[in-house]
Amino acid sequence: MFPIRLTDHLDDDRTWIVPVAASGPLSHEADELSAETAALAEGFGAAGEVRLLPRPLRRPRNVVLAGIGAGDEAGWRAAGAAAVRELKPDERAQVKLAGEVPPEAVRGLAEGLWLGGYRYRDGREDRRSAEVELISPAFSAYAGSLALATASARAAWLARDLTNTPSSLKNPAWLAEELVGAAAGRTGVEVHIRAGAELDRFGGLRAVGGGSVSPPCLVEMSWSPAGAGTHVALVGKGITFDSGGISIKTREGMKRMKVDMGGAAAVAAATLGAAELELPVRVTALLPLAENAVGAAAYRPGDVITHYDGTTSESTNSDAEGRLVLADALGYAVAELDPDVIVDVATLTGANLIALGHRTAALYSHNDDLAAALSKAAHRSGEQVWRLPLPDDYREYLRSDLADRHSSPVRGAGSVVAALYLSEFLGAKAGVWAHLDIAGPAWAETTELEITRGATGWGARTLLRYLESLSA
Numbered sequence: 001m002f003p004i005r006l007t008d009h010l011d012d013d014r015t016w017i018v019p020v021a022a023s024g025p026l027s028h029e030a031d032e033l034s035a036e037t038a039a040l041a042e043g044f045g046a047a048g049e050v051r052l053l054p055r056p057l058r059r060p061r062n063v064v065l066a067g068i069g070a071g072d073e074a075g076w077r078a079a080g081a082a083a084v085r086e087l088k089p090d091e092r093a094q095v096k097l098a099g100e101v102p103p104e105a106v107r108g109l110a111e112g113l114w115l116g117g118y119r120y121r122d123g124r125e126d127r128r129s130a131e132v133e134l135i136s137p138a139f140s141a142y143a144g145s146l147a148l149a150t151a152s153a154r155a156a157w158l159a160r161d162l163t164n165t166p167s168s169l170k171n172p173a174w175l176a177e178e179l180v181g182a183a184a185g186r187t188g189v190e191v192h193i194r195a196g197a198e199l200d201r202f203g204g205l206r207a208v209g210g211g212s213v214s215p216p217c218l219v220e221m222s223w224s225p226a227g228a229g230t231h232v233a234l235v236g237k238g239i240t241f242d243s244g245g246i247s248i249k250t251r252e253g254m255k256r257m258k259v260d261m262g263g264a265a266a267v268a269a270a271t272l273g274a275a276e277l278e279l280p281v282r283v284t285a286l287l288p289l290a291e292n293a294v295g296a297a298a299y300r301p302g303d304v305i306t307h308y309d310g311t312t313s314e315s316t317n318s319d320a321e322g323r324l325v326l327a328d329a330l331g332y333a334v335a336e337l338d339p340d341v342i343v344d345v346a347t348l349t350g351a352n353l354i355a356l357g358h359r360t361a362a363l364y365s366h367n368d369d370l371a372a373a374l375s376k377a378a379h380r381s382g383e384q385v386w387r388l389p390l391p392d393d394y395r396e397y398l399r400s401d402l403a404d405r406h407s408s409p410v411r412g413a414g415s416v417v418a419a420l421y422l423s424e425f426l427g428a429k430a431g432v433w434a435h436l437d438i439a440g441p442a443w444a445e446t447t448e449l450e451i452t453r454g455a456t457g458w459g460a461r462t463l464l465r466y467l468e469s470l471s472a
Contacts, residue, residue, distance in 0.1 A: 001157060002117060004110050004132045006139040006146060012059035014133070015093040017083045019101075019109075020045045021071050045069065048078035048449045050086055064093070073108035077382055080112025081450040087117075090129045097136040106134065107145040107152075111382075111461075114153035115450035120164040148277065148468070152381070152461050155273035158182060159265040159457030163442070167241035167258045171214035172289035175240055175261065179219055179268050179287070186275040188225060194218040202288070202332070203306040204313070204324030209290030211245060211298025216290035218329065221268055223275045228282035230470050233339035234271060234463060235329045237322045237346035238264030238289035245292050245318030246300055259455055260322070262442035263345035264289065266459030273464040279471045284337055288325035292318070304403045308332050309425055312403035320408035322348050323421050330425040330433075341370065342433040343466075344422065345459045351414030353440040360384040361441050361458065364419040365434035374434055377465035382450060383458055385436065388416060395420055415439075436462075 022045040044051060047069030055061050066083040069075035087093055095109065113132055136142065162170070162178060176193050183189040195217040199206055202218060209216025219238075239260035243249060249257070264287040271285040299305070301316045305324060309331035315324065326344055333342055352362045361378075363385040365371040371387050378385040397417050400406040405424055409417060419435045426433050441458045444451045 001114050001153060002130045002132070004113060004134065004146065006142055007133050007135060008137050008139050010096065010135055011094060011133070014060065015062040015064060015087065015091055016060045017064045017066055017093050017095040019068050019076070019079055019095065019097075020065050021068050022046075047075040048082045050082045052086060071105065073104045073380065074382055076105040076108035077112035077115075078449045080109040081116025084113045084117040084130070084132070087130055092131045094133045094135050097134060099136070099138065101136070103142055103145040106142040107149045109134070110146055110149035111153050112450050114149070115156060116452070118157055118160060118452050120161060120454060151273045151276045152464055154276065155269035155460040155464055156457040158272065159262070159269040159460040160455045162265040163259055163262045163455035163457065165258065167291070170240050170258060170261070171291055172209070172217050172238070172240055173214060175238065175264070175289055176217050176219050179221060182268070182272060183221060186272055188223060189272065189275045190222050190224075192220045194220070201308045202328040203308070204328045205288045205290055207299040207303065207305050207315075208239070208245075208292050208321040208325050211295035212291035212293035213295075214240075214291050216288070219268075219285075219287040219289060221271050221285040221287070223271055223283045225278065225280055225282070228280050230341060231282040231284070231337070231339045232341045232343065232467065232470070233333040233337055234267035234283060234285045235326060235333060235342065235344035236264035236267035236285065236287050237261065237326055237344075237348065238287045239322060239325070240289060240291050242292045242319070242321065243294055245294060245298050245321060247318040248294060249319060256443055259443050260347050261289070262347050262438060262455060262458065266345050266438075266457065266463060269457065269460040270463035270467065273460070274467045277468070279467055281467050281470045283467065284333070284339065286329040286333060288329045290321075290325055292321045307425065309335065311405070311425070313405055313407040314400040314403040315407045317408035320418075322346050323407055323418050326422055327425045330422060334425070334427050334429050339429070340432060342426065342429055343374070343436065343463065344433075345436045345438060345463070347439045347442045348437045349415040349418050349439055351418075352437040355388075355415060356386055356440055358440050358444065360386050362415050362437040363387045363434065364390055364416075364437070366390060366423075366431055367434070370432065370434050373469060374436070374462065374466055377469060378462040381461035381465045383462045384441070385462070388419075390416070390420055390423065398424070
Protein backbone atom coordinates (compact mmCIF):
# COMPACT_ATOMS: atom_id res chain seq x y z
CA MET A 1 0.00 0.00 0.00
CA PHE A 2 1.14 3.56 -0.58
CA PRO A 3 2.49 5.28 2.56
CA ILE A 4 0.42 7.37 4.97
CA ARG A 5 2.47 9.09 7.65
CA LEU A 6 1.84 11.23 10.71
CA THR A 7 3.80 14.46 11.05
CA ASP A 8 3.64 17.94 12.54
CA HIS A 9 5.39 19.60 9.58
CA LEU A 10 3.29 21.55 7.09
CA ASP A 11 4.54 21.50 3.47
CA ASP A 12 2.85 23.86 1.02
CA ASP A 13 4.60 22.18 -1.93
CA ARG A 14 2.16 19.32 -1.51
CA THR A 15 -1.52 19.15 -2.39
CA TRP A 16 -3.63 19.93 0.65
CA ILE A 17 -6.73 17.92 1.50
CA VAL A 18 -9.06 20.03 3.62
CA PRO A 19 -11.78 18.18 5.59
CA VAL A 20 -15.11 19.99 5.46
CA ALA A 21 -18.11 19.29 7.68
CA ALA A 22 -21.58 20.65 7.12
CA SER A 23 -20.57 23.54 9.38
CA GLY A 24 -17.45 24.39 7.35
CA PRO A 25 -13.71 23.57 7.07
CA LEU A 26 -12.15 21.86 10.07
CA SER A 27 -8.49 22.75 9.65
CA HIS A 28 -6.76 26.05 10.46
CA GLU A 29 -4.96 27.26 7.38
CA ALA A 30 -3.61 30.70 6.55
CA ASP A 31 -6.24 33.41 6.40
CA GLU A 32 -6.17 33.65 2.60
CA LEU A 33 -6.88 29.95 2.15
CA SER A 34 -9.43 29.97 4.96
CA ALA A 35 -11.39 32.66 3.15
CA GLU A 36 -11.28 30.75 -0.15
CA THR A 37 -12.35 27.45 1.37
CA ALA A 38 -15.06 29.08 3.47
CA ALA A 39 -16.57 30.62 0.35
CA LEU A 40 -16.45 27.33 -1.57
CA ALA A 41 -17.67 25.27 1.38
CA GLU A 42 -21.03 26.98 1.67
CA GLY A 43 -23.66 24.28 1.17
CA PHE A 44 -20.87 21.71 0.85
CA GLY A 45 -19.74 18.94 3.17
CA ALA A 46 -21.78 15.78 2.53
CA ALA A 47 -19.76 12.64 3.25
CA GLY A 48 -17.67 11.78 0.21
CA GLU A 49 -18.33 15.04 -1.62
CA VAL A 50 -15.20 16.56 -3.17
CA ARG A 51 -14.36 19.91 -4.73
CA LEU A 52 -11.07 21.04 -6.29
CA LEU A 53 -9.52 24.42 -5.62
CA PRO A 54 -6.69 25.03 -8.12
CA ARG A 55 -4.31 27.85 -7.08
CA PRO A 56 -1.64 27.96 -9.83
CA LEU A 57 0.04 31.18 -8.64
CA ARG A 58 -0.08 30.49 -4.90
CA ARG A 59 0.84 27.85 -2.41
CA PRO A 60 -0.43 25.28 -1.95
CA ARG A 61 -1.09 25.06 -5.69
CA ASN A 62 -3.84 22.46 -5.34
CA VAL A 63 -6.43 22.03 -2.61
CA VAL A 64 -9.00 19.24 -2.39
CA LEU A 65 -12.04 19.94 -0.23
CA ALA A 66 -13.40 16.66 1.13
CA GLY A 67 -16.77 16.39 2.85
CA ILE A 68 -16.95 14.42 6.11
CA GLY A 69 -20.71 14.74 6.62
CA ALA A 70 -21.62 14.52 10.29
CA GLY A 71 -17.98 13.93 11.20
CA ASP A 72 -18.37 10.33 12.34
CA GLU A 73 -15.89 7.61 11.38
CA ALA A 74 -17.90 6.66 8.28
CA GLY A 75 -17.90 10.28 7.10
CA TRP A 76 -14.12 10.55 7.47
CA ARG A 77 -13.70 7.24 5.64
CA ALA A 78 -15.83 8.51 2.77
CA ALA A 79 -13.84 11.75 2.64
CA GLY A 80 -10.54 9.88 2.43
CA ALA A 81 -11.78 7.58 -0.32
CA ALA A 82 -13.18 10.42 -2.40
CA ALA A 83 -10.12 12.65 -1.92
CA VAL A 84 -7.54 10.03 -2.90
CA ARG A 85 -9.25 9.49 -6.24
CA GLU A 86 -8.65 13.16 -7.04
CA LEU A 87 -4.88 12.67 -6.70
CA LYS A 88 -2.54 11.68 -9.49
CA PRO A 89 -0.88 8.26 -9.03
CA ASP A 90 2.40 9.84 -7.88
CA GLU A 91 0.99 12.93 -6.17
CA ARG A 92 2.00 13.90 -2.64
CA ALA A 93 -0.64 15.28 -0.34
CA GLN A 94 -1.21 16.45 3.22
CA VAL A 95 -4.30 16.50 5.41
CA LYS A 96 -4.20 19.10 8.15
CA LEU A 97 -6.17 17.94 11.18
CA ALA A 98 -7.68 20.23 13.75
CA GLY A 99 -6.82 19.52 17.37
CA GLU A 100 -10.34 18.31 18.17
CA VAL A 101 -10.34 15.47 15.62
CA PRO A 102 -11.00 12.20 17.55
CA PRO A 103 -8.79 9.13 17.03
CA GLU A 104 -11.56 7.15 15.32
CA ALA A 105 -11.81 9.90 12.69
CA VAL A 106 -8.15 9.41 11.83
CA ARG A 107 -8.70 5.68 11.52
CA GLY A 108 -11.64 6.28 9.18
CA LEU A 109 -9.70 8.81 7.11
CA ALA A 110 -6.67 6.55 6.67
CA GLU A 111 -8.84 3.53 5.83
CA GLY A 112 -10.69 5.60 3.25
CA LEU A 113 -7.48 6.84 1.64
CA TRP A 114 -6.16 3.30 1.29
CA LEU A 115 -9.41 1.63 0.29
CA GLY A 116 -10.34 4.34 -2.20
CA GLY A 117 -6.82 4.22 -3.64
CA TYR A 118 -6.89 0.45 -4.26
CA ARG A 119 -6.19 -0.75 -7.80
CA TYR A 120 -5.67 -4.37 -8.80
CA ARG A 121 -2.73 -5.22 -11.01
CA ASP A 122 -1.23 -8.63 -10.36
CA GLY A 123 -2.17 -9.04 -6.74
CA ARG A 124 1.30 -8.34 -5.34
CA GLU A 125 2.84 -5.05 -6.42
CA ASP A 126 1.88 -1.60 -5.17
CA ARG A 127 -0.27 0.44 -7.53
CA ARG A 128 0.60 3.96 -6.44
CA SER A 129 3.70 5.86 -5.53
CA ALA A 130 1.53 8.54 -3.93
CA GLU A 131 2.23 9.65 -0.40
CA VAL A 132 -0.12 11.20 2.15
CA GLU A 133 0.83 12.91 5.40
CA LEU A 134 -1.59 13.61 8.24
CA ILE A 135 -0.66 16.89 9.94
CA SER A 136 -1.35 17.52 13.59
CA PRO A 137 0.58 19.16 16.46
CA ALA A 138 -0.46 16.12 18.53
CA PHE A 139 0.24 13.57 15.82
CA SER A 140 1.65 10.99 18.24
CA ALA A 141 -1.84 10.61 19.75
CA TYR A 142 -3.01 9.11 16.45
CA ALA A 143 -0.35 6.41 16.08
CA GLY A 144 -2.69 3.73 17.43
CA SER A 145 -5.46 4.77 15.06
CA LEU A 146 -3.12 4.60 12.09
CA ALA A 147 -1.91 1.13 13.12
CA LEU A 148 -5.51 -0.11 13.28
CA ALA A 149 -6.27 1.44 9.89
CA THR A 150 -3.15 -0.11 8.39
CA ALA A 151 -4.11 -3.62 9.47
CA SER A 152 -7.71 -3.19 8.34
CA ALA A 153 -6.80 -1.77 4.93
CA ARG A 154 -4.06 -4.34 4.41
CA ALA A 155 -6.57 -7.12 5.12
CA ALA A 156 -9.06 -5.66 2.64
CA TRP A 157 -6.36 -5.20 -0.03
CA LEU A 158 -5.25 -8.81 0.37
CA ALA A 159 -8.81 -10.12 0.15
CA ARG A 160 -9.46 -7.97 -2.92
CA ASP A 161 -6.21 -9.01 -4.60
CA LEU A 162 -6.83 -12.72 -4.12
CA THR A 163 -10.44 -12.49 -5.25
CA ASN A 164 -9.66 -10.35 -8.31
CA THR A 165 -6.97 -12.78 -9.51
CA PRO A 166 -8.17 -14.61 -12.66
CA SER A 167 -9.03 -18.27 -12.25
CA SER A 168 -6.61 -19.14 -15.06
CA LEU A 169 -3.95 -18.55 -12.40
CA LYS A 170 -5.94 -19.04 -9.21
CA ASN A 171 -6.46 -22.78 -8.74
CA PRO A 172 -6.57 -24.33 -5.24
CA ALA A 173 -2.83 -25.06 -5.11
CA TRP A 174 -1.94 -21.51 -6.20
CA LEU A 175 -4.26 -19.94 -3.64
CA ALA A 176 -2.93 -22.16 -0.86
CA GLU A 177 0.66 -21.19 -1.67
CA GLU A 178 -0.25 -17.49 -1.82
CA LEU A 179 -1.65 -17.79 1.70
CA VAL A 180 1.49 -19.54 2.88
CA GLY A 181 3.49 -16.65 1.45
CA ALA A 182 1.21 -14.03 3.02
CA ALA A 183 1.62 -15.67 6.42
CA ALA A 184 5.39 -16.12 6.14
CA GLY A 185 6.22 -12.73 7.62
CA ARG A 186 3.77 -13.04 10.53
CA THR A 187 5.29 -14.33 13.74
CA GLY A 188 2.92 -16.74 15.44
CA VAL A 189 0.88 -17.62 12.33
CA GLU A 190 0.97 -21.25 11.20
CA VAL A 191 -0.44 -22.67 7.96
CA HIS A 192 -1.11 -26.33 7.25
CA ILE A 193 -2.34 -27.60 3.87
CA ARG A 194 -4.22 -30.90 3.65
CA ALA A 195 -4.47 -32.60 0.27
CA GLY A 196 -4.72 -36.06 -1.26
CA ALA A 197 -5.25 -38.85 1.27
CA GLU A 198 -5.50 -36.30 4.09
CA LEU A 199 -8.93 -35.37 2.68
CA ASP A 200 -10.38 -38.88 2.94
CA ARG A 201 -12.99 -37.78 5.50
CA PHE A 202 -13.82 -34.57 3.65
CA GLY A 203 -16.39 -36.09 1.28
CA GLY A 204 -18.01 -32.82 0.26
CA LEU A 205 -14.70 -31.19 -0.61
CA ARG A 206 -13.54 -34.22 -2.58
CA ALA A 207 -16.84 -34.45 -4.46
CA VAL A 208 -16.88 -30.80 -5.47
CA GLY A 209 -13.22 -30.78 -6.50
CA GLY A 210 -13.27 -34.16 -8.19
CA GLY A 211 -14.16 -32.92 -11.66
CA SER A 212 -11.16 -30.59 -11.97
CA VAL A 213 -7.59 -31.30 -13.04
CA SER A 214 -6.63 -29.02 -10.11
CA PRO A 215 -7.25 -31.11 -6.96
CA PRO A 216 -8.89 -29.67 -3.85
CA CYS A 217 -7.19 -28.92 -0.56
CA LEU A 218 -7.97 -27.61 2.91
CA VAL A 219 -5.94 -24.73 4.32
CA GLU A 220 -5.82 -24.33 8.09
CA MET A 221 -4.33 -21.01 9.22
CA SER A 222 -3.94 -20.33 12.94
CA TRP A 223 -3.02 -17.41 15.16
CA SER A 224 -2.49 -18.66 18.72
CA PRO A 225 -0.97 -15.93 20.93
CA ALA A 226 0.15 -16.71 24.45
CA GLY A 227 -2.57 -16.01 26.98
CA ALA A 228 -5.35 -15.89 24.38
CA GLY A 229 -8.87 -16.03 25.73
CA THR A 230 -11.64 -16.64 23.21
CA HIS A 231 -11.01 -19.14 20.40
CA VAL A 232 -12.76 -18.13 17.17
CA ALA A 233 -13.00 -20.47 14.18
CA LEU A 234 -13.47 -18.66 10.87
CA VAL A 235 -14.61 -20.78 7.92
CA GLY A 236 -14.52 -19.41 4.37
CA LYS A 237 -15.87 -20.87 1.15
CA GLY A 238 -12.99 -21.20 -1.31
CA ILE A 239 -14.31 -22.18 -4.75
CA THR A 240 -11.61 -20.83 -7.06
CA PHE A 241 -13.93 -21.08 -10.05
CA ASP A 242 -17.53 -22.25 -10.19
CA SER A 243 -18.79 -23.56 -13.52
CA GLY A 244 -21.77 -25.10 -11.77
CA GLY A 245 -20.39 -28.55 -12.54
CA ILE A 246 -22.73 -30.91 -14.37
CA SER A 247 -25.58 -28.56 -13.38
CA ILE A 248 -23.75 -26.02 -15.50
CA LYS A 249 -24.23 -22.27 -15.21
CA THR A 250 -25.01 -20.00 -18.13
CA ARG A 251 -22.22 -17.95 -19.69
CA GLU A 252 -23.46 -14.86 -17.86
CA GLY A 253 -23.61 -16.82 -14.63
CA MET A 254 -19.97 -17.88 -14.98
CA LYS A 255 -18.36 -14.58 -15.94
CA ARG A 256 -17.45 -13.49 -12.42
CA MET A 257 -17.09 -16.86 -10.74
CA LYS A 258 -13.50 -16.12 -9.79
CA VAL A 259 -15.20 -14.31 -6.89
CA ASP A 260 -16.53 -17.55 -5.41
CA MET A 261 -13.58 -17.82 -3.02
CA GLY A 262 -14.26 -14.40 -1.53
CA GLY A 263 -15.22 -15.91 1.82
CA ALA A 264 -11.92 -17.78 2.09
CA ALA A 265 -10.01 -14.62 1.19
CA ALA A 266 -11.85 -12.62 3.86
CA VAL A 267 -11.26 -15.06 6.73
CA ALA A 268 -7.58 -15.52 5.85
CA ALA A 269 -7.06 -11.76 5.62
CA ALA A 270 -8.80 -11.16 8.96
CA THR A 271 -6.65 -13.82 10.63
CA LEU A 272 -3.48 -12.19 9.34
CA GLY A 273 -4.84 -8.82 10.49
CA ALA A 274 -5.36 -10.20 14.01
CA ALA A 275 -1.73 -11.33 14.00
CA GLU A 276 -0.53 -7.94 12.74
CA LEU A 277 -2.35 -6.23 15.61
CA GLU A 278 -1.23 -8.95 18.05
CA LEU A 279 -4.79 -9.35 19.27
CA PRO A 280 -5.04 -11.64 22.35
CA VAL A 281 -7.61 -13.84 20.60
CA ARG A 282 -6.98 -17.33 19.24
CA VAL A 283 -8.12 -17.56 15.63
CA THR A 284 -8.27 -20.62 13.39
CA ALA A 285 -9.25 -20.07 9.77
CA LEU A 286 -10.41 -23.05 7.72
CA LEU A 287 -10.43 -22.64 3.95
CA PRO A 288 -11.83 -25.55 1.89
CA LEU A 289 -10.47 -24.85 -1.62
CA ALA A 290 -11.77 -26.48 -4.80
CA GLU A 291 -12.62 -25.77 -8.42
CA ASN A 292 -16.14 -26.85 -9.36
CA ALA A 293 -15.57 -28.07 -12.91
CA VAL A 294 -17.25 -30.25 -15.53
CA GLY A 295 -15.34 -33.49 -16.07
CA ALA A 296 -15.57 -37.27 -16.23
CA ALA A 297 -14.98 -37.48 -12.48
CA ALA A 298 -17.38 -34.67 -11.55
CA TYR A 299 -20.00 -35.46 -8.94
CA ARG A 300 -23.52 -35.93 -10.28
CA PRO A 301 -26.99 -34.71 -9.33
CA GLY A 302 -28.45 -37.40 -7.11
CA ASP A 303 -25.13 -38.43 -5.55
CA VAL A 304 -25.02 -39.13 -1.82
CA ILE A 305 -21.98 -37.63 -0.09
CA THR A 306 -20.51 -38.60 3.27
CA HIS A 307 -19.14 -35.64 5.23
CA TYR A 308 -16.39 -35.25 7.83
CA ASP A 309 -18.86 -35.81 10.69
CA GLY A 310 -20.07 -39.11 9.15
CA THR A 311 -23.50 -37.81 8.11
CA THR A 312 -24.71 -37.83 4.51
CA SER A 313 -26.16 -35.36 2.03
CA GLU A 314 -28.14 -35.98 -1.14
CA SER A 315 -27.18 -33.41 -3.74
CA THR A 316 -29.45 -32.86 -6.73
CA ASN A 317 -27.72 -29.71 -7.94
CA SER A 318 -23.95 -29.59 -8.44
CA ASP A 319 -24.21 -25.78 -8.57
CA ALA A 320 -25.03 -25.80 -4.84
CA GLU A 321 -21.46 -26.83 -4.10
CA GLY A 322 -20.37 -24.23 -1.55
CA ARG A 323 -22.46 -25.64 1.28
CA LEU A 324 -20.93 -29.09 0.71
CA VAL A 325 -17.35 -27.91 1.26
CA LEU A 326 -18.41 -25.71 4.18
CA ALA A 327 -20.19 -28.68 5.79
CA ASP A 328 -16.92 -30.61 5.95
CA ALA A 329 -15.01 -27.65 7.37
CA LEU A 330 -17.71 -26.93 9.98
CA GLY A 331 -17.77 -30.59 11.01
CA TYR A 332 -13.99 -30.55 11.34
CA ALA A 333 -14.08 -27.35 13.41
CA VAL A 334 -16.59 -28.82 15.85
CA ALA A 335 -14.86 -32.20 16.19
CA GLU A 336 -11.21 -31.15 16.24
CA LEU A 337 -11.00 -27.52 17.39
CA ASP A 338 -13.76 -27.06 19.99
CA PRO A 339 -13.90 -23.28 19.39
CA ASP A 340 -15.86 -20.81 21.49
CA VAL A 341 -17.29 -19.10 18.40
CA ILE A 342 -17.72 -20.23 14.77
CA VAL A 343 -18.32 -17.74 11.95
CA ASP A 344 -18.52 -18.84 8.33
CA VAL A 345 -18.38 -16.48 5.36
CA ALA A 346 -19.44 -17.50 1.87
CA THR A 347 -20.61 -16.27 -1.51
CA LEU A 348 -23.27 -18.89 -1.04
CA THR A 349 -26.56 -18.08 -2.79
CA GLY A 350 -27.97 -15.92 -5.54
CA ALA A 351 -30.94 -15.54 -3.22
CA ASN A 352 -28.82 -13.23 -1.03
CA LEU A 353 -28.32 -10.91 -3.99
CA ILE A 354 -32.01 -10.97 -4.86
CA ALA A 355 -33.11 -10.27 -1.29
CA LEU A 356 -30.53 -7.71 -0.17
CA GLY A 357 -28.80 -6.37 -3.27
CA HIS A 358 -25.14 -5.60 -3.91
CA ARG A 359 -24.20 -3.83 -0.69
CA THR A 360 -25.64 -5.94 2.13
CA ALA A 361 -24.72 -9.39 3.45
CA ALA A 362 -27.24 -11.72 5.05
CA LEU A 363 -26.47 -12.58 8.68
CA TYR A 364 -27.80 -15.72 10.34
CA SER A 365 -27.33 -16.83 13.93
CA HIS A 366 -29.24 -18.46 16.77
CA ASN A 367 -27.22 -16.30 19.17
CA ASP A 368 -28.54 -12.77 19.66
CA ASP A 369 -25.35 -11.52 21.32
CA LEU A 370 -23.13 -12.86 18.53
CA ALA A 371 -25.42 -11.44 15.86
CA ALA A 372 -25.39 -8.06 17.60
CA ALA A 373 -21.60 -8.08 17.92
CA LEU A 374 -21.11 -8.90 14.23
CA SER A 375 -23.69 -6.29 13.20
CA LYS A 376 -21.90 -3.66 15.26
CA ALA A 377 -18.53 -4.67 13.81
CA ALA A 378 -19.92 -4.46 10.27
CA HIS A 379 -21.43 -1.03 10.91
CA ARG A 380 -18.21 0.33 12.39
CA SER A 381 -16.13 -1.05 9.54
CA GLY A 382 -18.36 0.44 6.85
CA GLU A 383 -19.84 -2.88 5.67
CA GLN A 384 -23.56 -3.67 5.81
CA VAL A 385 -25.41 -6.70 7.16
CA TRP A 386 -29.06 -7.57 7.68
CA ARG A 387 -30.10 -10.37 10.00
CA LEU A 388 -32.47 -12.95 8.52
CA PRO A 389 -34.37 -15.69 10.38
CA LEU A 390 -33.63 -19.40 10.83
CA PRO A 391 -37.18 -20.81 11.11
CA ASP A 392 -37.23 -24.45 12.28
CA ASP A 393 -40.31 -25.28 10.21
CA TYR A 394 -38.22 -24.75 7.04
CA ARG A 395 -36.04 -27.71 8.04
CA GLU A 396 -38.58 -30.01 6.41
CA TYR A 397 -37.22 -28.73 3.09
CA LEU A 398 -34.00 -30.60 3.87
CA ARG A 399 -35.62 -34.03 4.19
CA SER A 400 -34.22 -36.72 1.92
CA ASP A 401 -35.32 -40.31 1.21
CA LEU A 402 -31.71 -41.36 0.58
CA ALA A 403 -29.52 -39.44 3.03
CA ASP A 404 -29.54 -37.60 6.33
CA ARG A 405 -30.47 -34.42 4.52
CA HIS A 406 -31.02 -32.84 1.14
CA SER A 407 -28.46 -30.17 0.25
CA SER A 408 -30.30 -28.27 -2.46
CA PRO A 409 -34.10 -28.35 -2.24
CA VAL A 410 -36.00 -26.17 -4.68
CA ARG A 411 -38.64 -24.70 -2.39
CA GLY A 412 -37.79 -20.99 -2.17
CA ALA A 413 -36.07 -19.04 0.65
CA GLY A 414 -32.76 -20.15 -0.86
CA SER A 415 -30.40 -18.22 1.41
CA VAL A 416 -32.35 -19.17 4.54
CA VAL A 417 -32.47 -22.88 3.65
CA ALA A 418 -28.75 -22.90 2.83
CA ALA A 419 -28.03 -21.45 6.28
CA LEU A 420 -30.28 -24.08 7.89
CA TYR A 421 -28.36 -26.76 6.00
CA LEU A 422 -25.04 -25.48 7.39
CA SER A 423 -26.46 -25.44 10.91
CA GLU A 424 -26.98 -29.20 10.65
CA PHE A 425 -23.22 -29.75 11.05
CA LEU A 426 -22.72 -27.78 14.25
CA GLY A 427 -24.08 -30.06 16.94
CA ALA A 428 -23.68 -28.44 20.36
CA LYS A 429 -21.92 -25.46 18.73
CA ALA A 430 -25.08 -24.29 16.94
CA GLY A 431 -25.60 -21.72 19.70
CA VAL A 432 -22.22 -20.03 19.09
CA TRP A 433 -22.33 -19.95 15.29
CA ALA A 434 -23.03 -17.25 12.72
CA HIS A 435 -23.22 -17.42 8.93
CA LEU A 436 -22.61 -14.51 6.55
CA ASP A 437 -23.89 -14.93 2.99
CA ILE A 438 -21.91 -12.39 0.95
CA ALA A 439 -22.92 -13.35 -2.60
CA GLY A 440 -24.19 -9.80 -3.20
CA PRO A 441 -21.61 -7.47 -1.64
CA ALA A 442 -18.49 -9.51 -2.56
CA TRP A 443 -18.45 -7.83 -6.00
CA ALA A 444 -19.14 -4.24 -7.08
CA GLU A 445 -19.94 -3.17 -10.61
CA THR A 446 -19.19 0.48 -9.86
CA THR A 447 -16.85 2.48 -7.65
CA GLU A 448 -18.57 4.14 -4.72
CA LEU A 449 -16.72 5.75 -1.80
CA GLU A 450 -14.33 3.17 -0.30
CA ILE A 451 -15.64 0.38 -2.54
CA THR A 452 -13.78 0.09 -5.84
CA ARG A 453 -15.10 -1.72 -8.90
CA GLY A 454 -14.42 -5.46 -8.76
CA ALA A 455 -13.85 -7.59 -5.69
CA THR A 456 -14.67 -5.68 -2.50
CA GLY A 457 -12.90 -7.90 0.04
CA TRP A 458 -16.20 -7.90 1.96
CA GLY A 459 -15.90 -9.43 5.39
CA ALA A 460 -12.21 -8.88 6.06
CA ARG A 461 -12.87 -5.56 7.81
CA THR A 462 -15.98 -6.78 9.64
CA LEU A 463 -14.26 -9.87 10.97
CA LEU A 464 -11.19 -7.92 12.07
CA ARG A 465 -13.38 -5.39 13.92
CA TYR A 466 -15.20 -8.27 15.59
CA LEU A 467 -11.91 -9.83 16.70
CA GLU A 468 -10.78 -6.43 18.02
CA SER A 469 -13.95 -6.21 20.08
CA LEU A 470 -13.15 -9.51 21.77
CA SER A 471 -9.83 -8.12 23.01
CA ALA A 472 -11.24 -4.80 24.23
